[in-house]
Amino acid sequence: MGIGDKILVRPIFEPVSEPRRSYTWKSSDSSLVDIFVNHDKSSIITALRNGSTTVEFSSNDGAVSTSFEIHVETVGGDDGILKVLAIGNSFSEDAVENNLYELARAEGVTMVIGNLYIGGASLERHWNNAQSNATAYNYRKISTDGNKTRTPGASIEMAILDENWDYISFQQVSGHSGEYDTYITPLTGLLEYAKEKATNTETGYILHQTWAYAQNSTHADFPRYDRDQEQMYQAIMETVSRIENEFEFDLVIPSGTAIQNGRNTLVGDYFNRDGYHLDMGIGRYTAACTWFEALTGINVTGNAYAPESVSGIQKEIAQHSAHAAILQPYAVTVLEDYQPEEEEEEEVPSGAAIYINLGTRTAPVWNTLDNHVEGTSIEDLKNSDDEFTGISVTITQRFNGINTGGPNTTDTGNWTIPGEVSSQSYFGNAKGVWENMEITQSQLTLSGLDTGKTYKFCFFGARSGVSDNRETRYTVSGANEEAVSLQTAGNSSETACTDEISPDAQGKIVIDITAGDNNNNGNGFFYLNAMQIIPVEE
Template sequence: FIMRVSRQFYRFSYVFLIFAAMLLAFTACEDDDIEEPLSAVALDLDYAHMVVGNELTLTPLIRNFKTASKEYQWAVSDSTVIEIVSVASNYAATVRAIGEGTAIASIRTVDGTEEASTTIETNLIMESEVRLPATITAYTQSIVNIIPDFNLVERPVRNYTWSANPEGIISFETDPETYEIEIQGLQEGTTELTIRSDDGQVVGSTKVIVENENDGILKVLAIGNSFSEDALESYLYGLADAAGEEIVIGNLYIGGAELDLHAQNAAENAGSYSYRKIDLQGNKNTTADVAISTALDDENWDYISFQQVSQKSGQYETFVTPLTELYEYVVQNVDNSDTKYLLHQTWAYSENSTHSGFVNYDNDQIQMYESIVDAYDQAGDLINTHSVVPAGTAIQNARTSYLGDNFNRDGYHLNEIGKFTAASTWFEILFDQSVLGNSYVPEGFVPLDAEIAQHAAHEAVQNPMMITELTDYQTAGGSGVITKNVLIDFATSSNSTGWNGLTSFLEDATIPNLKYEDNEFTGIELTVTSRFNGQNTAGETVTTTDLNMPAEVSGNSFYGNSKGEWAGILVEKGVLKLSGFESDSTYEFCFFGSRTATDNRETLYTVIGQNSDSATLNAASNTDEIACVQGIQADENGEIFIEVTSGLNNDNANGFFYINAMRIAPEE
């Protein structure tokens, strides 16, 4: 019995001990759940390192759902080292380092029962170098800005002072935060401009050269192509010089360049240009592979012009993006804040133009002209345009004269009288004075034609948006009877004294009124009725014929190819028509053809009027032979035709034939 009781007691005691242990464990767990420690909120960083001026975001982690709805606030232990910039809705704080040292950023509940913190160590990075341009060119009455380039930092940390030695050459103002300096030239001279940190650790200097803004020299730069070449490079200097004006002319040239290409070249600082520059003495120098920025730095430009490529000049939408981009680049890279900006209005093509871009205007000259005027007028509002140079209107005005549609050498580029017309327009815009009466008449020009060009330009400046008919210049006179020698040369750039230049080889190209060597008019018109292939410039330049040709006459020709295509064209014969004869007089026609070659390039010249006759010569390396036909009388319509083709002995595979010069002489 005792043993049985003992076993039962033992079992009972064992069970009781297990129960007591479980109760104790349960009680301990319940006590843990009731106690809330201060670490119920924490931060994602315990320590951080920052550079003065930088910012850091600290995000709190709420670890107890019972306290998530409590309100928190941030504090810093040292406000000279860090500051709280902003606090988001989730209590994430943006901290900025404002000074060197160590500080603690803390977040705690408003009642103070919860808190977390991050220790932040900061250090200050200071610039150790400042870079300035080696030299700066400034101008009296103009402002130049220089932005110092500090290393290591976006904004300088040290304090700086600018100084100039000697004083009095420039004045300046300084931005106290960036230390950008605005320089005003006071007088001509050179000074050393220095920026120095107050602690003397960082120093930079540049040489400032001040030139006289009012030096009386007008400087103009075109960013263009062959159309700016036509307008600026031939006759503008002569017009300025005759008016007693000093001028420097620059042209950044790429053939066929459009605004898109100029804008791209600017963005890439591409050295893609032929930089043509005409100096104070009228000497022209050309430098290859020049960037826009280089030309901008070359002179203190008073005017800079922009233009669109000719086939797009009547399409306003092609201006919008590239013109604004190019303009902004140029403005940022010129030293002269007084520079004025021009738009060079191009001209419509001749009616006989074969340019592929003519289809943009339905091959209609007036439609093209009106589109160009409208496009440039709108483009003027895209940039700070001082003026549109209305060269296109000037050319269109000139076409209303007796000269007609004869201002192009190939259907789109200008011939010599066209160039003079465009240059006269530029003269009026640049110098703000009338070109009428300007004494400059280029050698070889008929004075009447120069007068027409000047009036066309003057009227264009007065009325740039419309065509002004030159009613006083509808005829040049002449009897219709040739009484003296008439000399004609065939070259797209023709301006030889005493010679009539046929400057286009295309059908309908015209010399409206042939002149004698003394510039009197005959009343006879010369027209191309069947085109030539093109111009050749490889003729002999030293000749011994009685035509007494200058090199520019004998060395250039219009050519055709009667046997095989050349440049995609077969020209079996070129045909000229003389019209306006008023009598039954008879005439002698003499021809010269020349092209450096070794094969036989015999050319046949046939003159057809009331009667006809032919003559031949071998143009291959010809220096002394001319072909003449005598006794030709105009037909009943007062017309004589001249056919030019290859002769029977021509053994060139393409059948090339040439006409360089022609003389019409009266017979007794």
């Protein structure tokens, strides 16, 4: 049956024409079919979604029973919904889990988006998982209403059977993305496996062309390309082009070229948050724009949607970078309208404050450190005037984890902290083990600071719903040092601010975060939700 099809099933009672017993119709999966029972005990069965179910007709006393199988399959996207499944990793997370649904909605396109996620997963690992039917994935799915669900312990088979996918995509892990030989064996097996399992006979298969690392990336696989972004980009182009032709993919999505187009604009090499994953704003948005136009054929330039964290000029550059990549997927297009003004001297950033968000949500004018582990960084912080400052921040000693129990509203005077920021924090535990870790101190390191300037720092930490003392101490060290403390338990209005701090001779300032002297919590919990860097005017 196809989705929306109806069949009439009429039981025959012998030797009598009218049944003496009471009977019931039921399906082993009521989400697949709807059963309407008529007065004569016949039923009208309507197919709702793809899959297989057992329909049983039985007497209520259990003496009489019969059953049959129904298989529901939709061909060629006849339901009017564009359904895409990515078998990937964090790079597919960057590309399809953020902004793609919203871009489609802005053009009236209804989508279902799935991502089978394992961080750092290669094609070889996916193929091994397929062969063993390993339940190793976090299956993220965005439904037609935009709601995202996460299902741990999923397998490739489970995800493929979950929908009548219009497209299923594959990608190589970033470090091997430009190495042809790493594709052949696993991709051969994965394509055969997917075609065998897919319930849509017209499913198209996608190869996702991923991006080269930032030039200053410290990724362990960057030496494979001599730590040269252009060399890595060219290797990816040559490899993906060969694989596209040899495997006859239905579609290649040129995210790598879109990102490279954007890097060759006035934005520069600032599309990554840690040297390889995409920036939460323009980076992810550019990739999503590329997916949208590749999947729908609708020119993405002029699409009304952009996240709040993307400025107007960034929106234009992202959309035009994506559109140019669709037109020319294997070479950089120079976007003439978005080149830096060569005759102008380099602008000095204003003295506007820099806001840093310790959490996973985003907010306009805030720089988001979206992970709590060592090495997480933002390479070029923006100030509140949307100017790049050349200042970088890195977590040099990790936090234990993320806490989502902060206040949704705050009253912190002239420093306005949106709920997306104040409601989350990174925390540590200075007194004993918590979640198998003892994090006595966390640390942030700022670099690229102007050694001729001084800076003030303000901190906001909060944990709602508790009444003990969870004082947190923030020690800021450069050429001079100052420590300030804040009672974070139940806080929604207080901040802790330093006087002027000078960077050291290398332009660095280190911030240590730990429990304060008055902290009486048994685990010594300490928190940081947000911080502000204020350049002091000379």
